[in-house]
Amino acid sequence: MGAEESKKKETSLLGSAEALEVIEAARESKWERPSFALQLFHGRVAPSLIFPYAVQSEEDRRAGDAFLAELESFLKRNVDADAIDRTGEIPPEVIKGLARLGCFGMKIPKEYGGLGFSQVNYNRAISLIGSHCGSTAVWLSAHQSIGVPQPLKMFGTEEQKRKYLPRFANGAVSAFALTEPDVGSDPAKMSTTATPIDGGASYLINGEKLWCTNGPVAEVIVVMAQTPERAIGGKTRKQITAFIVERSMPGVSLVHRCDFMGLKGIQNGLLKFSDVKVPKENILWGPGRGLKLALMTLNTGRLTLPAGSIGGSKRCLQIAREWSLERKQWGGPIGQHEAVAAKLGWMAAHLFAMEGVTWLASAWADRGDLDIRIEAAMAKLFCTEAAWAIVDHTLQIRGGRGYETADSLKARGEAPLPVERMFRDARINLIIEGTSEIMRLFLAREALDPHIQRAFAVLLPKYSLPQRVKAAIKAGLFYAGWYPQQWIPALPIGAPAEIPPRLRRHWFFVRAQSRRLARTLFHQMMIYQQRLEKQQMVLFRIVDIGVDLFAMSAAISRASMLEREGESAGAPGSASSGRSQSAVELADLFCIYARGRVLRALCHPSSPEDRPAYQVAQNLLKGRYTWLESGICK
Ligand SMILES: Cc1cc2nc3c(=O)[nH]c(=O)nc-3n(C[C@H](O)[C@H](O)[C@H](O)COP(=O)(O)OP(=O)(O)OC[C@H]3O[C@@H](n4cnc5c(N)ncnc54)[C@H](O)[C@@H]3O)c2cc1C
Known part of the structure; x- marks a missing residue:
């Protein structure tokens, strides 16, 4: 096998070399405690990590x-x-x-x-x-x-x-400039440069940064730019460095203030950097560490999106509840019609789980000894997608009024409920700070990582034959012990004592399905081998199973905590006792929804439509179906 072919095989196993570097860059040091959510992909459910529910002091x-x-x-x-x-x-x-x-x-x-x-x-x-x-x-x-x-x-x-x-x-506004016109999800390929001058005492930044939120009004911006490549370990490595750039520095200009379907009030722009001279003292964390800095910033930074999504979803739930009682059609309040009731139930149960996931991951972020990258990415993915469904359901429940602007409602004497605006504002959350697809790719790569390290080393042509034989023996011994364990039935005993009886079956389900998930992931690796990385439809289903199992665990843990709080508050019928009972109901319903999704995905990790859908998409790209686009006015 030629060097080129070897390289191709190696990178197709693990993703492109640059993509891998991006993922590696997001990793931090060794953590004292492992990620609860990551272990779910490997058949391990660690109650001590998730019980009792972590709360602020x-x-x-x-x-x-x-x-x-x-x-x-x-x-x-x-x-x-x-x-x-x-x-x-x-x-x-x-x-x-x-x-x-x-x-x-x-x-x-x-x-x-x-x-x-x-x-x-x-x-x-x-x-x-x-x-x-x-x-x-x-x-x-x-x-x-x-x-x-x-x-x-x-x-x-x-x-x-x-x-x-x-x-x-004191109020000086700041911004984060990573995205460029040609690089969004794949920031390692950025083209903005920072060239050392004056013997390295300063750098000249040149390039454009797109969609920089606060960019037009910021006093200070953190800008990621390419600094000269360096040889590390015998290989030439691309260097990305983070700079603190003052907006007042000569050469920084606003090319365009961007306007979006929602978030109309934000100041977001395309910024140009033309020979912007920045002293080396403004480098953050050292040369070449800018990509890692950006990704580590996003690791916790992206927890804000689920938090914002919770706020919007709570408002939606309130609007939907009140309108479902007030609006009467076909002989009764619309909330009593099953189709509307189903939406209300879904919204309440998923909002409860969104809070379960987000407040848990936030409290873990405060502890500082846990790897929360996985939980933060899951929280971002789960909450922004659930919030989008919630605002969509709310709009549907409001009917025509959901589509009408608050100003128009007000002008004709109705309550100016802003569902139309909230709908427009919510959509971006599935794109910024890592699109849903990139979150799933990241989670898939992390879930696969232990297997890649262990099993695929056997196949990598970069290792010599004796090294590969040694790796094969080691992997064989490991899997001979690990794989049968994933078939041992998780007996429905030994649930943490604090779990209310109604939720115990869901906890047992998480334990059992985590093992099944581990087996499924392993089977898919065996089926697809090097090609698994490209099987996004399969991988994304596997990721979604892990996300639902984590959301179930967080919802169960939070409901258990709330029930205990209610018990210790005493007085039956009091606010906290009512909340504790209803928390169990909500967690129960969420778990029922999630179980359905998990079982469907586990039964069909790859689906009959996957290949034909991909084929049709490729044919579409080749122009085979352009006749479908006839009859439109462009
Ligand atoms: C309102 C707004 C505010 C923003 N604020 C900032 C900011 O402050 N700072 C900043 O740096 N950036 C900001 N951004 C940029 C934002 O982070 C990017 O839009 C986001 O990273 C996605 O990049 P992209 O839009 O170029 O999409 P692309 O990367 O071009 O992706 C297009 C589509 O392809 C999918 N896709 C891409 N690669 C893959 C793959 N390998 N597999 C499967 N699917 C894939 C994506 O998920 C997406 O659906 C902002 C954007 C907007 C609209």
Whole structure:
């Protein structure tokens, strides 16, 4: 086999070399505790990782409650979300007011003038803002979930922190510039360059960054750019470096403010960098570490999207509930008709699970000893997709009024419920900070990784024959023990004591199906071998099973916690006792939905339509069906 062919075989096993580097870059150090969700793909369900449900401390909750009360009153008094949508501007006094409240420094440590919030309190704030105005939530989130404060906090030098963090806490807006016109999901291929000058004392940045949220108004932007390649371990490596760039630096210009179907109030633009001179002191974390920095920033940064999705979904549920009672058609409230009731049930159960997943992952992010990349990616994927279904159901339940703008409803004397705006605002969440497809690819790669390390080394032509024989013996011994274990029935005994009786069967289901998932993943590897990486339809079904099993576990754990809280609060019929009982009902219904999806996918990891669908798509791309497009007016 020639070198070229060997290389091709190796990279087709594992994904392209650059794609692999991107995934490796997102990894952090060795964690003290493994990922609960990742283990689900390998037949392991670790109750000690998920019980009891992780919650914030009382002290942390109190600090958050006080802030949220102030924030809510500010939003009600000052933020007119429909006016922002109509005018495309968040008024400067709103921005100043939010800065005065401390919203620009929620995640900045107190010693640098910020509020020093935990991830949970920060996400609670974003959820509240997201329930009221999507544009305001995204403005603040782009500033501190991914904008300069976050990577600066994680990777900046003390000097950089002292210089910039107090400025941000006081209201200086920041942005994150990774995407370019030719690179979106695949940032490793970026073309913006940073060329060293003056013997490396400074760099000249040249290139364009697209869709930079806050870009048009930011004072400071973190910009990822290519610095000269370096030889590492005998190989020439592409270097991506992160720079703190002041918007006032000569050469930074706004080419265009972008306008979208929703989030009309955000300031988002195409930025151009022409010979922008940046001192080397503005490099974050060191040369060549920019891609890792960007991906590690996104690891936790993307938890804000599920939080915002929760806020929007709560508002939708409220609107749908009230309208389903108020609107009477065909002899009764529409909520009593089964088709509408089914939507309401789905919405409530999935919202409960969204909260289960998000608050758990947020609390784990605060602990700092857990690998939460997998849970954060699952939370992003699950919550943004569920939130999109929830806003869609809400629009359908509102009927024609769901499609009508709030302004138009108001003008003819009806309640200006903003479902039309919320629908437009929600769609982007499935695209930004990792599209749903990229989240699934990332999760698939992580799920496959232990097998790739173990089994596929046997096939890699880069190893010598004796090395491959040794790897084959090692892998054979491992799988001889591991594979039969995945067939041992998970007996319905030994559930954690705190799980309410009604939810125990679901916990046993998670345990049993996790083993079946492990077997299925292994079988697909055996069937497709090197080609598995390309079988996205199969891989994505496998990922979705893992996501549902994680969401079930989180929902069960949260309902168990809420039931205990209700029990200890005493008084039957009290608010907390009512909540604890209904939490169990919601978790139960969510688990019933998820079980159906999991079983369907496990029965058919590959589906009869997969190959014909791919073939038709390729034929379509070749122009075979252009006749289908006739009769349109372009
Ligand atoms: C409102 C808004 C705000 C944004 N804010 C920022 C910001 O602040 N900073 C920033 O840097 N960027 C920002 N972005 C960019 C955003 O992160 C990108 O849009 C996103 O990463 C996807 O890139 P793309 O749009 O170029 O899609 P592409 O990468 O071109 O993908 C197009 C489609 O192909 C799919 N796809 C791509 N590759 C694969 C694959 N290998 N397998 C299967 N499917 C695949 C994608 O999932 C998608 O459906 C913003 C975008 C918008 C619209």
